[in-house]
Amino acid sequence: MEYQFSKSLDGFKSSAVREILKLTQGKSIISFAGGLPAEEFFPLDAVKDAVERVMASGKSALQYGLTEGYTPLRQSICNWMEQKGIHVTPNEMLITTGSQQAIDLLTRVYIDQDDVILVERPTYLAAIQVFQSRGARIISVDGDQDGMDLDDLKAKVAEYKPKMVYVIPTFSNPTGKVWNLERRKGLLSICREANILILEDDPYGELKFGDTEVYPSIFSLDEHPHNSCVVYTSTFSKTVAPALRTGWVMGDPQIIGNMTRAKQAADLHSSTLDQQTLHQLLEHFDLQGHIQLIRKHYEERMRLMAELLAEYNWPGVTWNEPKGGMFFWVELPESIDTTELMKVAVENGVAFVPGVSFYADRPKNNTMRLNYTFADNETMRLGMERLNRAITSALEKTNA
Amino acid sequence: MEYQFSKSLDGFKSSAVREILKLTQGKSIISFAGGLPAEEFFPLDAVKDAVERVMASGKSALQYGLTEGYTPLRQSICNWMEQKGIHVTPNEMLITTGSQQAIDLLTRVYIDQDDVILVERPTYLAAIQVFQSRGARIISVDGDQDGMDLDDLKAKVAEYKPKMVYVIPTFSNPTGKVWNLERRKGLLSICREANILILEDDPYGELKFGDTEVYPSIFSLDEHPHNSCVVYTSTFSKTVAPALRTGWVMGDPQIIGNMTRAKQAADLHSSTLDQQTLHQLLEHFDLQGHIQLIRKHYEERMRLMAELLAEYNWPGVTWNEPKGGMFFWVELPESIDTTELMKVAVENGVAFVPGVSFYADRPKNNTMRLNYTFADNETMRLGMERLNRAITSALEKTNA
Structure with a gap:
């Protein structure tokens, strides 16, 4: 063979x-x-308690679930997001196997061969992998400690007509840097004008040192979720534990709907044991x-x-x-x-x-x-x- | 926008x-x-016991895992497969989020736009979805209660030069039928000669009524796993529980290696809580x-x-x-x-x-x-x- x-x-x-x-x-x-x-x-004890609650809820806890994700967990995440000034409903959210899967699913429904995606220089390597595997052209935009260089961004938008910009504006991987408010607003305004989708990857936003500064997500700065030009993804891997492999993605219902259909083909749904465990944990544990x-x-x-x-x-x-x-x-x-x-x-x-x-x-x-x-x-x-x-x-x- | x-x-x-x-x-x-x-x-009590064992093993149970899957689980599955006459090592196996993900990952590494995939008529709808989303041409082969019609298969192999054949030979979805040995061997021989990959999807094989008849997997009938023209996938969704969302795929190490790289991009790895739970269950519960x-x-x-x-x-x-x-x-x-x-x-x-x-x-x-x-x-x-x-x-x- x-x-x-x-x-x-x-x-x-x-x-x-x-x-x-x-x-x-x-x-x-x-x-x-x-x-x-x-x-x-x-938080091993909290996870243990949460799993026990799930097991105590009966055998139907072990059945197939919805592709969109476990509804009570989606509601818990909406409540959690509300505290950060983000108003979404479960219909505008999809549960994923880590935020990595959100990057992959959005790429599958939004990007075609030879489409251009702008990224930070440097950026998350496994996002580059996803974009490359889709046959996208990936162009990096220069930046400094405060975020992308907006002049270079404008020049590259004009030159390459990108379809998407991928950013990790808060405590970036790999550089650890955080974008200031001006750069966040600047990216949003440039992308909105040029009809470019922004994928905001925020796995680290909760891991903030010091309490004085606030870094609003780009998603929260846009009208959202309806007609937003931002798709936002985050994960519990860094705040609870990676083993539960649970992330989420929020955006316009049309985008989320298409990603949901792509997820049906990709894996039907993520682990419902993990999702139910996280739901119980969010309800009974002081995650904050x-x-x-x-x-x-x-x-x-x-x-x-x-x-x-x-x-x-x-x-x-x-x-x-x-x-x-x-x-x-x-x-x-x-x-x-x-x-x-x-x-x-x-x-x-x-x-x-x-x-x-x-x-x-x-x-x-x-x-x-x-x-x-x-x-x-x-x-x-x-x-x-x-x-x-x-x-x-x-x-x-x-x-x- | x-x-x-x-x-x-x-x-x-x-x-x-x-x-x-x-x-x-x-x-x-x-x-x-x-x-x-x-x-x-x-088996709720067995799952409960298994999760408790995982929790008792300490905090490192909650860390990131390998893309290939939790090594002790892969070993347990190899032992399980051994009983069915299939000899593989953990290196020839990838753990997936259900067997659905195995179908998706193999398609991503093996199929290009306009490649032809032959399928049974009718066949599993979510496999059709995956193949369609990849832009493959899907052609169905006629069959009867004993499996694919080998003459129609030969004719379509000659006409369409397919790259892959997708089959559920044992208690098919949706028809429930089971292929006889002659058809299994016939498919194998036709595909080997024409250098066509077979994806054998076997989620239902364990759900057999009566003890007299044995239906060997097509994978076990081929030389395997090295240089096999069969890739075999199965799942614990039907034998243990769907909530754990754990499947596996076996085949030539070159194919498994490429699927593993695709999985890195797709979701890094499947839930390690689920994988460790299944490993504990396989070690301590009479699954048979x-x-x-x-x-x-x-x-x-x-x-x-x-x-x-x-x-x-x-x-x-x-x-x-x-x-x-x-x-x-x-x-x-x-x-x-x-x-x-x-x-x-x-x-x-x-x-x-x-x-x-x-x-x-x-x-x-x-x-x-x-x-x-x-x-x-x-x-x-x-x-x-x-x-x-x-x-x-x-x-x-x-x-x-």
Whole structure:
């Protein structure tokens, strides 16, 4: 048998992060690579209580469910969103297997071969994978610490006539940066005028450090959900736990309806055990209080990594201090290719994600993403010592 | 905002069955429409025990998992398959969100626009949806009670040069029929010679009535898994419970590897809570004994529906007695369009699936699928009474 795979197969490149995760499973490598939440803060007791409630509700809890998602969970999420100034009803929402599936489903119903999608530079690598597998042209827009450069955005809208813009405006993956209000409004106004759909991916918005600043979602700044030019997706993977694999997506009912039909074909529906468990958890657990707790711990971990970066103070290496989320984005001297550095790092017992994976085009090979949420203090110190050895030897080599 | 959906959107037609499920939710309509297992036989206590074990294993149970699936579950499934004469290792297997996702992922990595896929006539409607959404040409092959007509298959292989054949050889959806050994071997030999991939969908194989006959999977008849021309998918939705939304797919490692990369983009991984729960269940629960139990009950229900069909004995109406699975396939006089009949049936408080949805081409509008596994005896009698009213009035009208 000679297999004849689809021509689109090249789009399905394996994610570097997930390949690294595989390599490091069960080994003594300290990983700053995965976007993993800290396990010690998982609300295990609350999940256990919630599952017990589901099991106590009887055998029909184990039956097939609706493609749209478990209705009481959709209602709970609507209530949760209401607190953030977003008014939607369950009909304008679809439950997905993580927000990753929302990206995939929207791409399947909205994007055709050769359509142009604008993205941040750099951006989430698994979104790039989805867009590539669809045969889309992906063009990155320049930006700075405050978000996309609106002039570059305008120029690229004029040049490429994009159909969609994909953004992670709040504590971006991989850069950890947050867009200011002006950039959010600017993106919205440019896209509305040019009839471009915005996919706002917000997995990290709840992981905010400090209480003074508020970052309204772009979806909430638009008229919504009817006729909105924004489709918003988020997930419980970072606030409750990834194992429950539950995200949601909100937008105009026409878009949600089409995504629902695509989901029927993709997997009929997401796990109803997970959905019912999350519903019970949202009704009986102080999730907002829990989020305050993980914010505090994640900020402490972020500060420790910032201190260690400042301590090692490698020549020519820069980074920014995140205001939330899970990542440091580190830029090394241009002479250092982090894909090469990665090999030395793994030999030294530490892993990160080489930045090149996060670029749709014009990659910067001298960048890396460091996760600070997963490792406890002792592990982080040890991991950074190992990273120091790898980076110091690489810097010495290029100066030799 | 004027939305510009993908040209492939026409492929994502909403499934008639799922639309009917929505209509009947919470209403007093008796549904023979959905392919729903009987809730009263769900092994709730075993699932409860299994979840408790997972929760007791600690917080890391709630972390992200591998795209390939939870390794111990893949090992358990390999052991399970071994009993059925199928020798695979976890590397030749991918865990999916139901077997529906296996159909979707294989289509994404193997099929391009305008590729031809051969299917049974009729066949599973949500597989048709997936193939249509990919822009494939779907051609149906004639068949009888023993499986595909091998002469028609040969003719269509010669005429259309298909890339894949999709079959449900054991207790088919929607017809409930089972292929004999000669047809299984014939399909295999024709496809191997013509380098055509076979997707063997086997959600119902365990739901067998009587112990004498054995129906080996086509996958087990081929050299496997390496270089096999068969990709095999099954699910725990019918044997344990649909809520856990867990299926698996086995085949050549090259195919499984490509499907895994597609799954990374589609949803990263399926629920790890579900996967760990199923692993615990497979290790600590007598699933084979449980399957014996549901076989017995489903056979009783099938016999009751057969009796009722014989009793009503509508003129010109025929059906076959299933040897397993979940469905009766009923053919009415050609003057009756079951999509019209469905409206009358719903008015009378009963639902079924009009057969037209199960045809890729050349539909028979006078067919319907009846599920016999979900309703208990009393409900089934009442539902069949209602169906009798609907069919009798339709027959009277066409004779008027």
